Amino acid sequence: MSETSGGWLSRLKSGLSRTSEKLSGGISSALTGKTLDAQTLERLEEALIGADLGVSTAAKLSAALAKEKFDKEINDTEVREALAQNISSILEPVAVPLEISAAKKPHVILVVGVNGSGKTTTIGKLAKNWVGHGKTVVLAAGDTFRAAAVEQLKIWGERTHCKVIARDTGSDAAGLAFEALEQARNENADILLIDTAGRLQNRDDLMGELAKIIRVLQKLDPEAPHSCLLVLDATVGQNAHSQVETFKEMTDVSGLVMTKLDGTARGGVVVALAERFGLPVHAVGVGEGEDDLQPFDHEIFARNLLGLNP
């Protein structure tokens, strides 16, 4: 993924700033008194909950703040700085870019997630990025369930000049994945991106299908998939915990991509996820354009979440 460039940073900021407006608005109104008292702390906690950080993470963060500053004089900016620092340090270990191993030909990436989280769009954006860096990328249209999902990926293939391996809707996804890996090998491709149908994590049968795709891939390459990306929608609230837990169990998820951060959704759940699972967050989606996928930066994310300049 490309390094910091003007466009995406401002987009991410403008997306997050709405989040932070809300959050920092909440914090300013929390700080009506000059000292940090119990009531102020409670409102602070509520502001964090409102950003989808979850009850326990919010409590923990405000407790940490209380430990340092309780009954002391404190202003709005200081509170934000302190919180941003805490959040940033929680996120630091998970802000890891997705490494593509050059030794693998191809490096196989399985993309999973619930319905409507943005898997296919994320694949299109990832492909665009890697093709731009001179890699050969093959796409596998593994969503053989949803109507026109195959066509959707084919259009991304045309846009990014990538070969798309596809079968008709309704055919076996595992068989397709196998064929795609064979073909990607024959073409000596660097990366194989496998799309999958969206599935709710409590559907055991559908989760079993994912396990089957992996089993079948491993017949060709025992190490495949080399990466398994779980795509999370930033508008999703606390259910993200259940999503990560179940997908991780079934498919050994290696990293997360958080999409739709250009809205007012706060994506604060990522802080709680970092604490609980420690899975790398590789990238964030900040728009529908093909360049709107960017590396996850813990500091920018944390500071923006609290309405501070990066």
Add this chain to the structure above:
Amino acid sequence: MFDTLSTRLSDVFDTLKKRGALSEADVTSALREIRVALLEADVALPVVKDFIEAVRERAVGEEVVRSVTPGQMVVKIVNDHLTEMLGGDQAEINLAAAPPAAIMMVGLQGSGKTTSTAKVAIHLRDQLRKKTLMASLDVRRPAAQQQLQVLGTDADIATLPIVPFETPEMITTRAMDTARKEGYDVVLLDTAGRLHIDDELMDEAASVHEIAKPVETLFVADAMTGQDAVNAAQAFHQKLDVTGIVLTRIDGDARGGAALSVRAVTGCPIKLLGTGEKLDALEVFHPERIASRILGMGDVVTLVEKASEVVEEEEAEKLAAKIQKGQFDFEDFAKQLQQVRKMGGMGGIMGMLPGSQKVKAQMGAANVDDKALARQEAIILSMTPKERRNPKLFNGSRRRRVAAGAGTTVQEVNRLLKQFQQMSKMMKRMNKLGQKGMMRHGMPGMMGQ
């Protein structure tokens, strides 16, 4: 979807119910628990606060103090208020307009608009006998228009032919014209997913709204949505005069707080629920049923409705008669298993029974699942008709044959035979007690492995 919320709340209520008299402190601590439970269920903060305040007011008032069982009273207040917030009475889709009546589907990206559009069209055709034309206005997401077209072909619902490079406004005009000329009752407009803060796209939706003058504008919301649900719902409502809500993916394990939030900020009724990936997985929303499901009181009405849909009455009567005469055999057992499956499997049934969250956990521990039922069915199907009618025939070699036929072990077959014996015994005993009702007889027997 409401499982975890139910479990949490029923713990709170268990403690409350045990109390004789409630102090204000009791109520406060219970409300604190309820607050956390609702927040963890993704109900938006402002909505939670209003909810707690309203309940507190009523709970610490005279109503509770004077009642004989204050704990029960608080539970009732919470339940009533929850039902009230979810929308009081049930609301159907409104088609009161000169045909063609337009219905516009709006929402964020990935909330499930296109699938819901097809589901609504099928619902209108099958339940209300309306002839519907579907049109996709999504010119942004690749292959979105094809998606609706494919769904239309699969479900045998007409879709507006796709013309490349048309704007959403042009498609809308063409859809309304076509519907007028060709005599459609309803036009379903599937719009592109958009962010509520994207002014350009929100304006576009507004001008489509202006052209089509929809009688219903349905906001499609994902049950998994977090705190942001209120912002999106509010913005869509302000710009487009939303008239109703379709809540999707309630078959997931999200706690569904978005239902409360969206309903509270828009004041619009939740009209329909998306309950699965298949095109017939759409249900009319019943507020009081969902409220009691949230509270762990069980959705008995749905269960009874489902049962009466699935279990043919005559057959049920026959079975009851057989049970009374003590003639229940494996043929009947197999039929019962099939009915359980038709009603959505054990999980589906249990979710609708009162207090079932705890039973469900126990069942999980005892390994009673739908797979076990399928295996049992396979064993029964491998028996000869004679054996099914007279289980006493089973000797070693018959057991081996059945095991091989069902692809299982003799031990499994033995277990089923033993279970069947226990069931028959229990039924005879129950007959002596003079109880009636097939469910009561059958279910404990199948669960007690």
